[in-house]
Amino acid sequence: MDTPRKVPVSILTGFLGSGKTTLLNRILSEEHGKRIAVIENEYGEVGIDQALVINADEEIFEMSNGCICCTVRGDLIRVLGNLMKRRDKFDYVLVETTGLADPGPVAQTFFMDDEIREEFSIDGIVTLVDAAHIEQQLGRSDESTEQIAFADVLVLNKTDLVNGEALDRLEARLRDMNRMARVVRSERANVSVDTVLNLGAFDLDQVLERRPTFLEPEYPFEWTGVYSLDIGRYELDLADGPDPAMSLVVVSDQGTDDAALRESAEWCVRRYAEPAEIIRPGEKIPVGKHVNLQLNSPGRKSFFLEVDTPVRVGLYAEHSAEEFDLQLTNAEGATIRQEVERTWVAQHEHDDEVGSIAIERDGDVDPKMLDAWIGELLSERGVDIFRMKGFISLAGESHRFVFQGVHMLFDGQPDRPWGDSPRRNQLVFIGRNLDEQSMRQGFEACLI
Amino acid sequence: MNVASQKGVLRRGWSAAVGDYAIAGGWTLRGDALVVGDAAGGVYAFDGKSGASAWARQGAHDGGVLAMTIHPSGTAFATAGQDGRVLIWGVAEGQVKQAIDIGSSWVENVAWSPDGQWLAVSCSRQVRAYGVDGAEVWRSDDHPSTVSAIAWSSEGELATACYGRVTFFDAPTGELRQKLEWQGSLVSIVLSPDGDIVACGSQDNSVHFWRRSTEQDYMMSGYSAKPSALAFNETGTLLATGGGEAVTVWSFQGSGPEGTRPGVLEFHVQPVTTLAFARREMRLASAARDGTVAVWSLERDGKGRSIGSAVLAGIGAELYWRPDGRALAALDARGGVTVWRIG
Numbered sequence: 095m096d097t098p099r100k101v102p103v104s105i106l107t108g109f110l111g112s113g114k115t116t117l118l119n120r121i122l123s124e125e126h127g128k129r130i131a132v133i134e135n136e137y138g139e140v141g142i143d144q145a146l147v148i149n150a151d152e153e154i155f156e157m158s159n160g161c162i163c164c165t166v167r168g169d170l171i172r173v174l175g176n177l178m179k180r181r182d183k184f185d186y187v188l189v190e191t192t193g194l195a196d197p198g199p200v201a202q203t204f205f206m207d208d209e210i211r212e213e214f215s216i217d218g219i220v221t222l223v224d225a226a227h228i229e230q231q232l233g234r235s236d237e238s239t240e241q242i243a244f245a246d247v248l249v250l251n252k253t254d255l256v257n258g259e260a261l262d263r264l265e266a267r268l269r270d271m272n273r274m275a276r277v278v279r280s281e282r283a284n285v286s287v288d289t290v291l292n293l294g295a296f297d298l299d300q301v302l303e304r305r306p307t308f309l310e311p312e313y314p315f316e317w318t319g320v321y322s323l324d325i326g327r328y329e330l331d332l333a334d335g336p337d338p339a340m341s342l343v344v345v346s347d348q349g350t351d352d353a354a355l356r357e358s359a360e361w362c363v364r365r366y367a368e369p370a371e372i373i374r375p376g377e378k379i380p381v382g383k384h385v386n387l388q389l390n391s392p393g394r395k396s397f398f399l400e401v402d403t404p405v406r407v408g409l410y411a412e413h414s415a416e417e418f419d420l421q422l423t424n425a426e427g428a429t430i431r432q433e434v435e436r437t438w439v440a441q442h443e444h445d446d447e448v449g450s451i452a453i454e455r456d457g458d459v460d461p462k463m464l465d466a467w468i469g470e471l472l473s474e475r476g477v478d479i480f481r482m483k484g485f486i487s488l489a490g491e492s493h494r495f496v497f498q499g500v501h502m503l504f505d506g507q508p509d510r511p512w513g514d515s516p517r518r519n520q521l522v523f524i525g526r527n528l529d530e531q532s533m534r535q536g537f538e539a540c541l542i
Numbered sequence: 543m544n545v546a547s548q549k550g551v552l553r554r555g556w557s558a559a560v561g562d563y564a565i566a567g568g569w570t571l572r573g574d575a576l577v578v579g580d581a582a583g584g585v586y587a588f589d590g591k592s593g594a595s596a597w598a599r600q601g602a603h604d605g606g607v608l609a610m611t612i613h614p615s616g617t618a619f620a621t622a623g624q625d626g627r628v629l630i631w632g633v634a635e636g637q638v639k640q641a642i643d644i645g646s647s648w649v650e651n652v653a654w655s656p657d658g659q660w661l662a663v664s665c666s667r668q669v670r671a672y673g674v675d676g677a678e679v680w681r682s683d684d685h686p687s688t689v690s691a692i693a694w695s696s697e698g699e700l701a702t703a704c705y706g707r708v709t710f711f712d713a714p715t716g717e718l719r720q721k722l723e724w725q726g727s728l729v730s731i732v733l734s735p736d737g738d739i740v741a742c743g744s745q746d747n748s749v750h751f752w753r754r755s756t757e758q759d760y761m762m763s764g765y766s767a768k769p770s771a772l773a774f775n776e777t778g779t780l781l782a783t784g785g786g787e788a789v790t791v792w793s794f795q796g797s798g799p800e801g802t803r804p805g806v807l808e809f810h811v812q813p814v815t816t817l818a819f820a821r822r823e824m825r826l827a828s829a830a831r832d833g834t835v836a837v838w839s840l841e842r843d844g845k846g847r848s849i850g851s852a853v854l855a856g857i858g859a860e861l862y863w864r865p866d867g868r869a870l871a872a873l874d875a876r877g878g879v880t881v882w883r884i885g
Contacts, residue, residue, distance in 0.1 A: 148648065149666075151667060153727075155725075157745055168687070168705055171745065172650070172729075176648070179565065179581040180606065181562045181582070181876075181877070207768075208768075
């Protein structure tokens with residue numbers, strides 16, 4: 095019997111007026127060589143001849159597969175069941191949801207029905223966001239929050255109606271809610287088709303390629319500069335900047351390679367957790383201590399560093415050097431160039447209930463313990479976990495184990511062999527009110 | 543195209559091919575012809591004895607055929623498709639006698655009443671009845687969700703299934719006669735010949751049935767897959783169900799099937815896709831996703847034994863016994879049409 099490739103499905107969500115129909119028409123006109131089926135729940139204005147547009151009445155119901163009960167879309171099961179019979183398979187299926195739809199049932203349909211799971215795979219969930227109205231919508235409805243949390247791609251549309259600063263703020267807020275998604279800005283849904291189709295969005299490697307820092311831990315500091323200093327008295331000089339004060343830890347005997355920087359960063363996290371010593375302009379900065387430089391007086395401010403043996407120091411600062419035009423000068427007034435500079439993913443406030451958690455750990459995982467942990471996590475918190483994906487290094491397995499999930503549904507399989515690459519684990523969860531610390535501890539307990 | 547191998551009562555007959563997945567078909571002209579519709583929208587007729595092509599009409603339904611029903615006279619049939627149309631055909635000449643535009647949605651079900659007077663059609667949440675001339679007689683109000691299956695419970699009454707409900711309509715007037723409710727996604731419907739028992743396959747791997755006279759409902763669960771294939775025998779004593787690799791047969795004799803053990807017929811290695819009882823006989827045919835076809839001889843308690851088997855080139859799609867029970871036609875996913883004589 096044939097085992098044909100699975101037909102990729104994209105789910106297009108977004109509130110009424112966010113530009114779904116415009117984007118859909120754009121995709122269909124640009125991909126005119128392909129056989130594309132569009133399943134809609136609202137009578138849209140899709141007017142492209144070669145696309146098969148199917149109207150279906152949204153039919154949501156609870157379905158159980160023995161152990162898990164969740165909502166699915168019955169109309170999709172029927173329509174897709176018929177579409178998959180054609181010998182000349184569709185290249186692509188697009189499911190456009192109604193503005194107020196929760197994307198959960200659509201995504202879950204592709205896990206729950208055996209026949210659908212055999213023939214189709216979700217390529218990605220694309221959420222259109224009306225930049226001018228999303229803030230209001232987020233305040234008013236759970237659906238818009240869920241649409242953002244579920245997305246693989248967030249198209250921030252109608253950017254011409256919002257000023258640049260507000261847009262940056264909005265984008266930061268959306269990224270906070272969903273760190274897994276790629277954010278694309280557009281004016282009239284004029285994004286390139288590649289950014290919304292054939293994403294292989296459930297492939298975490300691609301996500302990492304696009305945003306290699308997103309799994310990095312967050313630090314209470316943003317910037318590190320490493321300076322090689324002889325014996326003497328040095329002046330740390332700062333101009334006016336965004337804050338009336340800045341925290342800093344000076345590390346002595348600082349190495350310049352990445353491992354040394356990370357090691358000191360971990361050490362500094364603990365220092366940052368301690369109460370800061372207040373340092374005013376003209377005062378000396380102690381080494382190895384959490385200090386808080388007072389910067390509220392106007393103009394340039396100078397602080398002092400004293401070195402009694404030649405040493406390399408690392409400055410772990412709350413803000414980047416540029417923000418305060420930070421300069422280090424010696425007694426002769428010559429500026430000392432930093433040997434190495436590095437920025438860190440800074441911690442920031444998470445205002446929304448919905449957020450992302452990323453876990454990255456080296457080593458192997460005990461399959462039984464992982465199974466028990468995931469099982470418990472999903473049964474207790476599955477309602478609040480919108481999406482998850484990642485890969486795992488299972489003890490005794492030669493291949494990476496990749497997984498993805500929607501709410502309580504979990505689907506995983508072996509992927510490429512580890513070969514010589516270091517064995518490690520990466521997991522991303524997007525959900526509501528997730529307890530990051532207990533999830534991290536839960537996963538760490540599975541490590542061998 | 544492989545010629546299927548066969549064993550037991552299944553004797554070599556003929557095989558032919560249509561253009562795509564063979565969706566639906568039926569014997570016409572008392573078995574002198576077999577008509578078939580495919581997923582590419584083509585409609586074909588074959589000589590019942592030789593399999594020679596009588597006529598072929600490609601692209602009759604833009605997007606594909608979804609359903610077919612044979613008029614009881616055997617001289618006409620109707621097809622429904624993704625193009626939102628119903629076509630009424632003359633068998634002999636292969637001409638469309640009536641074309642009915644239903645709307646822009648798929649027309650998923652079509653069924654002629656047992657007396658041939660009414661043609662029932664479902665599209666989206668609505669069911670409509672047409673006369674033989676293609677004129678609309680009535681249309682229902684919207685169902686709570688899309689109508690997933692329809693069946694005639696008697697000459698004068700139509701049954702529909704949708705999410706959460708089975709509804710009965712008076713055929714000449716469209717008046718609503720009875721509603722049987724159950725919160726489940728019903729995917730198929732079958733009625734006992736006396737119209738009293740209505741059984742539905744449900745998306746949640748169960749079969750739900752009601753005795754209309756008492757409005758009592760019952761559920762048979764424990765299936766490993768969705769039991770969309772259902773068939774009653776002619777006396778209404780046996781209900782055969784798919785829903786997994788095995789065929790499960792419930793006996794309605796005595797106080798059954800409640801509290802009884804069904805007959806479990808094991809042969810297929812993938813889920814059963816379609817079931818068909820031969821008329822006047824305790825013979826059941828089954829086909830499965832693995833392409834296997836089996837013929838079973840059943841006992842009154844639902845137990846049975848295989849008396850013939852064969853393998854198709856693709857997933858088994860539909861099975862049709864010739865009205866005299868002396869031949870069996872199988873449609874498959876690769877467009878194969880296979881007919882066996884029954885020994």
